[in-house]
Amino acid sequence: MLSNMNMPRLAQMQTVTLIPGDGIGPEISSAVVKIFQAANAPVSWEERNVTAIKGPGGRWMIPPDAKESMDRSKIGLKGPLKTPIAAGHPSMNLLLRKTFDLYANVRPCISIEGYKTPYTDVDLVTIRENTEGEYSGIEHQIVDGVVQSIKLITENASRRIAEYAFEYARNNQRSSVTAVHKANIMRMSDGLFLRKCREVAESYKDIKFTEMYLDTVCLNMVQDPTQFDVLVMPNLYGDILSDLCAGLIGGLGVTPSGNIGANGVAIFESVHGTAPDIAGLDLANPTALLLSGVMMLRHMGLHDHAHKIQKACFDTIREKKVLTKDLGGNSKCSEFTADICRRVQDLD
Amino acid sequence: MAVALKRSLAVLVKSLGGPKWWQQASRSVSISASLSRVESPPARADATFKVTMLPGDGVGPELMTAVKDVFKAGDVPVEFDEFHLSEVQNMASEDKLEELLSSMKNNKVAIKGKIHTPMEFKGELASYEMRLRRKLDLFANVVHVNSLPGYSTRHNNLDLVIIREQTEGEYSSLEHESVPGVIECLKIITRAKSRRIAKFAFDYATKKGRNKVTAVHKANIMKLGDGLFLQCCAEVAQLYPKIKYENIIIDNCCMQLVQNPYQFDVLVMPNLYGNIIDNLAAGLVGGAGVVPGESYSAEYAVFETGARHPFAQAVGRNIANPTAMLLSAANMLRHLNLEYHSHMVSDAVKRVIKQGKVRTGDLGGYATSDEFTQAVIANLAV
Numbered sequence: 001m002l003s004n005m006n007m008p009r010l011a012q013m014q015t016v017t018l019i020p021g022d023g024i025g026p027e028i029s030s031a032v033v034k035i036f037q038a039a040n041a042p043v044s045w046e047e048r049n050v051t052a053i054k055g056p057g058g059r060w061m062i063p064p065d066a067k068e069s070m071d072r073s074k075i076g077l078k079g080p081l082k083t084p085i086a087a088g089h090p091s092m093n094l095l096l097r098k099t100f101d102l103y104a105n106v107r108p109c110i111s112i113e114g115y116k117t118p119y120t121d122v123d124l125v126t127i128r129e130n131t132e133g134e135y136s137g138i139e140h141q142i143v144d145g146v147v148q149s150i151k152l153i154t155e156n157a158s159r160r161i162a163e164y165a166f167e168y169a170r171n172n173q174r175s176s177v178t179a180v181h182k183a184n185i186m187r188m189s190d191g192l193f194l195r196k197c198r199e200v201a202e203s204y205k206d207i208k209f210t211e212m213y214l215d216t217v218c219l220n221m222v223q224d225p226t227q228f229d230v231l232v233m234p235n236l237y238g239d240i241l242s243d244l245c246a247g248l249i250g251g252l253g254v255t256p257s258g259n260i261g262a263n264g265v266a267i268f269e270s271v272h273g274t275a276p277d278i279a280g281l282d283l284a285n286p287t288a289l290l291l292s293g294v295m296m297l298r299h300m301g302l303h304d305h306a307h308k309i310q311k312a313c314f315d316t317i318r319e320k321k322v323l324t325k326d327l328g329g330n331s332k333c334s335e336f337t338a339d340i341c342r343r344v345q346d347l348d
Numbered sequence: 349m350a351v352a353l354k355r356s357l358a359v360l361v362k363s364l365g366g367p368k369w370w371q372q373a374s375r376s377v378s379i380s381a382s383l384s385r386v387e388s389p390p391a392r393a394d395a396t397f398k399v400t401m402l403p404g405d406g407v408g409p410e411l412m413t414a415v416k417d418v419f420k421a422g423d424v425p426v427e428f429d430e431f432h433l434s435e436v437q438n439m440a441s442e443d444k445l446e447e448l449l450s451s452m453k454n455n456k457v458a459i460k461g462k463i464h465t466p467m468e469f470k471g472e473l474a475s476y477e478m479r480l481r482r483k484l485d486l487f488a489n490v491v492h493v494n495s496l497p498g499y500s501t502r503h504n505n506l507d508l509v510i511i512r513e514q515t516e517g518e519y520s521s522l523e524h525e526s527v528p529g530v531i532e533c534l535k536i537i538t539r540a541k542s543r544r545i546a547k548f549a550f551d552y553a554t555k556k557g558r559n560k561v562t563a564v565h566k567a568n569i570m571k572l573g574d575g576l577f578l579q580c581c582a583e584v585a586q587l588y589p590k591i592k593y594e595n596i597i598i599d600n601c602c603m604q605l606v607q608n609p610y611q612f613d614v615l616v617m618p619n620l621y622g623n624i625i626d627n628l629a630a631g632l633v634g635g636a637g638v639v640p641g642e643s644y645s646a647e648y649a650v651f652e653t654g655a656r657h658p659f660a661q662a663v664g665r666n667i668a669n670p671t672a673m674l675l676s677a678a679n680m681l682r683h684l685n686l687e688y689h690s691h692m693v694s695d696a697v698k699r700v701i702k703q704g705k706v707r708t709g710d711l712g713g714y715a716t717s718d719e720f721t722q723a724v725i726a727n728l729a730v
Contacts, residue, residue, distance in 0.1 A: 118502035119606070134518075134535070139572040145539035149573040151518070155529035182620075184465040187473055188523040189533040194467075215627040219655055222502075222606060222631035236566075240599050240624060247603030 014300055017069045018045040021079025023274025024284035029079050031286040031337040032293050035312075038341035040348070041297065041305045046073065050081070052095055062099055070100065075300060076267035077293055080274045097130060102259040102267060103157065104164045105130045105238065108295065109245040112254055114318030115327055119248040124228040126245055127168065128238020129161040130259065135235045153189040153234065158196035164260060165197075165232035166204040172298075176208035177201070180217050180233035180241065193234055217241065221248070246271075253326050256291035258299065266299055268292040282332045285324040287313065290340075312343035397684050400451045400458035401428040405436055406658025407668035408461020414670035414721040415459065415677045418696075421725040424681065424689045429455065435476050436464050445476065449483055458650045459680055461673075464658040474521035482515055484648050487541065488548045489514045489622065491641040491654035492679075493629040496671075498702030499711055503632050509614045510629055510654075511552065512622025513545040514643065519619045537573045537618065542580035548644070549581075549616035550588045560592040561585070564601050564617035564625065577618055602628060630655040637669025637710045640676035642683075651680040666716040669708040671697055674724065696727040 020029040048066040055061040081092040111122040138150040169177050179197040183190040201209035246255040252272040259267045270288035297306035322339045323329025403409040431448045452458050465475035493508040522534040563581040567574040585593035598621045630639040639654030653672040662668045674697045681690035706723040707713025
């Protein structure tokens with residue numbers, strides 16, 4: 001537990017449930033906590049573990065204290081979780097998604113100055129419907145050798161994600177929302193998704209609404225990613241496009257991600273793996289989790305702190321003096337973290 | 349004659365269901381123009397090849413004009429049977445489709461543009477383009493992604509082949525509204541078709557001297573559907589010990605393609621992922637205007653562009669890039685065993701691009717489609 005002795009102004013301390021995760025999770029989580037402390041962010045952390053346990057009735061669920069903490073604080077920051085094979089329970093991410101009805105996955109992809117990729121000036125956000133679509137999990141073998149997977153599109157889920165996308169665009173000063181679909185092929189299902197997006201667009205006349213086929217988006221994304229702003233789409237396309245955009249800015253090690261739930265719950269996470277080979281060796285790169293934390297601060301309305309921490313992080317990467325191995329340097333995680341903390345304090 | 353054709357196609361379809369399909373599929377790569385079961389038209393005295401041409405919508409007609417002009421200037425012994433089938437221009441009907449199909453079955457080789465599928469549907473969920481593919485059983489779509497010498501993009505010297513199963517998968521056109529507001533769309537994966545496309549991919553890799561085939565899937569989420577596809581690929585891979593086999597998840601594949609596309613050689617995948625990766629890879633080397641592609645069935649070959657877009661906003665403005673269609677036409681000539689003419693056309697196109705003086709808008713130049721075509725013609729004989 002952190003105690004902020006020199007609390008500036010009268011910022012209310014907000015509780016955040018911290019889920020360190022597995023592998024490199026604990027070290028990057030503590031790095032983020034240090035940086036937040038250096039920035040005097042009014043955040044008090046409650047650490048919880050979400051390893052699945054079998055509840056009454058034999059159903060897998062997350063530990064009740066974790067659920068209770070999250071329901072109370074409504075905000076969570078999560079590190080990478082291990083998905084054990086043959087443990088008998090579904091993936092942890094799926095469990096969290098179902099428990100808190102996390103329907104929107106938001107990934108802002110901004111080019112990091114100092115971490116060069118062939119694509120510069122990327123600044124877009126992918127908003128993906130996370131509960132239905134192609135990942136409904138409804139599959140069956142009809143006869144031997146013929147398998148049918150069902151893609152589910154419902155009016156409610158489509159409307160909900162479209163409303164969230166436009167709200168997000170409005171709250172973050174974004175100028176346009178593009179619906180990505182394949183309604184020329186999947187005429188009924190993506191047609192419904194598109195119709196709902198169009199309907200919601202009517203109530204948000206200040207935001208420009210366009211629609212584009214998935215293949216056209218892919219074609220244009222790799223040629224000129226600057227033409228895109230906010231993209232909203234069903235589950236599968238969102239999965240693919242959000243990873244594509246992460247690749248444009250440098251991969252999963254530097255990409256933040258947020259999941260928004262139906263009851264005001266929001267869980268921000270890093271989407272990379274647990275990297276068991278470097279766990280505990282102080283070599284991990286906390287950027288992804290840190291930027292997710294920045295996203296979280298913005299969600300909580302703490303824009304000043306968010307801006308400070310983001311600037312410090314980008315400055316450190318741009319200077320190239322203390323970079324972790326995956327960013328091309330050979331410094332330790334603690335050195336990287338210390339540099340960011342120093343910059344944050346200097347910015348005050 | 350149509351009845352005889354229909355009967356022979358029915359026999360072919362039935363035999364594809366049983367073990368005989370191995371023999372049928374193994375003929376798929378070395379497609380020759382003759383098939384004993386079908387009546388062929390009387391041999392022509394001037395020995396030109398007849399090819400069905402379907403301009404399609406959008407800039408298709410303009411691109412076809414470019415092909416015809418280049419062929420005429422190069423004295424290529426190919427004659428085109430033109431058909432116009434279009435859903436958006438109200439030129440579509442069952443009769444037209446039948447006419448087109450019988451011509452294609454006769455000629456065995458076709459060159460086509462994209463038939464635009466409108467988003468509104470009147471009755472049938474499957475578009476004309478889908479139905480054409482299904483009726484001719486054009487199960488394999490091959491897109492050649494090669495960097496053009498002289499035109500640099502963010503990733504240069506790319507050489508990929510993308511093989512996509514294009515008759516089943518997510519494009520089943522089987523959708524229904526269970527209750528108002530809830531729509532189901534079925535994705536169908538079958539063992540027979542998965543094996544067929546996997547075998548096609550490995551045969552293709554063997555024939556073209558490729559080292560590696562990578563299967564693209566999402567079997568961690570769609571365990572039964574893509575799991576079956578993956579299993580079929582793995583089974584077929586064992587029959588080709590000289591070719592390395594790997595698999596990769598679609599989202600990771602997209603990320604790797606924009607970060608390090610050189611790790612891939614031949615990619616094989618089901619329908620929707622193929623659509624995504626075709627377009628992504630086309631974007632990597634310069635866009636939809638430079639990538640040729642073709643579709644194969646056991647008997648027919650259809651040549652078209654790699655990334656299929658009607659590009660309606662360019663109609664009449666003379667700005668479309670004919671490169672993709674010309675390179676595809678050159679591939680068609682090679683398929684017809686007209687090696688000399690094939691090289692003539694493709695070398696001319698590559699020379700014009702390498703020189704860099706005449707380039708259309710999508711490659712950063714100011715030339716019109718006509719100017720580009722004229723430049724290619726000028727480079728033909730040299």
